[in-house]
Amino acid sequence: MNPNRQKVLDATLQLLAQSGLSGAGLNDVIALSGASRGSLYHFFPDGKQQWVAEALQIYAEAFAEGCENAISKAPTVSQGIANVFLFAAKMMKARDFRSGCPVGAVVLDLDCDSEPMRVLCLSIMAQWQHRLAAHLTPLPEAKALALAKMIIACFEGAFMLARLERSTAPLTLAAEQMATLLEAQLATVSRSH
Amino acid sequence: MNPNRQKVLDATLQLLAQSGLSGAGLNDVIALSGASRGSLYHFFPDGKQQWVAEALQIYAEAFAEGCENAISKAPTVSQGIANVFLFAAKMMKARDFRSGCPVGAVVLDLDCDSEPMRVLCLSIMAQWQHRLAAHLTPLPEAKALALAKMIIACFEGAFMLARLERSTAPLTLAAEQMATLLEAQLATVSRSH
DNA sequence: GACAAATTATACAGATCAGTCTACATATGA
DNA sequence: TCATATGTAGACTGATCTGTATAATTTGTC
Known part of the structure; x- marks a missing residue:
């Protein structure tokens, strides 16, 4: 991928995690990424929606993989899930408590008229939920999904x-x-x- | 209290819950409350910070009282706390799933340079935590505080x-x-x- | 009614927002 | 070498943001 495109997505992710949807504006992204206006709109012709959406998708996948990694390496599922929380704690500290979950930040900044963004966040959370539930195999599916949802809620909070x-x-x-x-x-x- | 002042605070609260800090802007508040610019800055000379902060404080107190009510009316503490969640569910449905917790919404919209707002939210959450923990009296204090924090996290998520x-x-x-x-x-x- | 205080209305300023436009640079390939 | 596609730069537009200034209006009091 073009280095500038990548830099834009990295910057967007950092800004979202730090100060939500309103913090990942045009000027902020330009300032942090070093890309110019022209470059931004060349790669993201649909504007803010597009770079935010792509950044979220990248994060969603990376986070899900990280979780599954942590779970599969742990001796028990519950220990694995605890490790996910502990890993998040370590990250948080490493970043001086300045950044949270970019998806959560976007969700709470959503107003009524940005339906596509809501749907995207919804699908991300749903995917996390299903991938988590898949590791709770001893439980019946409905119960596993319910617990997975609870884990995600607790994690975001x-x-x-x-x-x-x-x-x-x-x-x-x-x-x-x-x-x-x-x-x-x-x-x-x-x-x- | 002056009716316009009250209307501004009501509107702010609704807007915060619906679309976060960025949704409770000058124009939005004016449009929803019916108050004029002059009126707004007469009652809230410190601007957005002030009306948001006051609205949050009002909500914080009302919510805390609601919780304590629910808990004291229930046969057991755990049932009471479950009732808090269920009451929130009822509210959510009644408002067509359009509004969340205004405090949470502000927290995730915070950028680095708004320290007073962060401190306010922090104190609100801390107060909730202590008032909740007070109902978990059978437990040692540290444990009660830890559980209360967990409950709040889970609730927000x-x-x-x-x-x-x-x-x-x-x-x-x-x-x-x-x-x-x-x-x-x-x-x-x-x-x- | 006269006067002062509290309240409201609205025009305005300056900053910042997302996004467009055109000109320019650089690479690729015939 | 030339042509075309790809990428970059930054001035510019119009909308919207928070906040100010001033004048009009209401309200309470004597």
């Missing part, structure tokens, strides 16, 4: 609080509690076998 | 997902899971007595 408090506590606490909850839920199933 | 999905599912699922988790945690304590 904890991420938000961590950035607000400038502390890893919300994420590490959530890691513990989610592991406890998951173990309990998985135990009820294995007991019924 | 579920609220966000519910608005995104236009469904009450994230909130109702979270209600169930949080109740389960709380009962388990409270049980471990009462057992050790």
Whole structure:
């Protein structure tokens, strides 16, 4: 990919994570990426919508892969999911508590008239949910999906609080509690076998 | 309070919940509240910061009271907290899934240079956390605070997902899971007595 | 009614927004 | 060498943003 195009997407992602949809504006992206207006609109003729959407999709895929990596490396599923939270905590600290989840940031900045963006975020979250649920195989599918949704909700909320408090506590606490909850839920199933 | 001042705060709250910090701008507030520019800056000479901050504080207090109400009316604490989630689900549906938590919306829209707003949101969340923890009295204080933080994180995340999905599912699922988790945690304590 | 204070209306300023346009540079390939 | 496609630069437009200034209007008080 053209280096300028890549730089634009990187910059967009960073800006989204730091200050939401309104922070990933034309001028901000230009300033951070170093690309010019002409270059931006050459690669992203549909404007802000387009560069934001592409950046989110890249992040969504990277994050999902990171999760699956963490889960498959851990001895148990619940430990793996706790590790996802702990990994997020480490990232957060490394970036000085300045950046959160870009998808969450966009979701809460959505107004009524940007339906395509809402649909994109919805599909990203749904994909995360399904990929997570696939690792909760001992549970019946409906239960697995419900738990996966809960995990994502908890993750987004904890991420938000961590950035607000400038502390890893919300994420590490959530890691513990989610592991406890998951173990309990998985135990009820294995007991019924 | 002057009726126009009140209308401005109401409008601000609605706009924040619907489309975040960037949605509660000068023109939006004027249009929705019916107040004029002159009126706005008469009552809120410090501008956007001021009307947003005051609106958030009003919401914060109302929400905290609502929670305590729900908890004190329920037979058990965990049921009470589940009821908070379920009440949020009902509100969400009543408003056609168009509005979320105004505090959360502001938090994720924060950029680095608006430190006073961050501090305000931080103090609101901290107050919620302490008032929630006060109802988890069987637990040691540190544990109660940790659980309260987790509950808030989960709540904010579920609220966000519910608005995104236009469904009450994230909130109702979270209600169930949080109740389960709380009962388990409270049980471990009462057992050790 | 007369006067002062509180409130409201609106024109305006300067900054910034997303996005367009045209001119220019650079690479590719015949 | 020339032609064409690809990419870059930055001035420019019009809309919208927050906030100011001033004047008109209402309201309360004597």
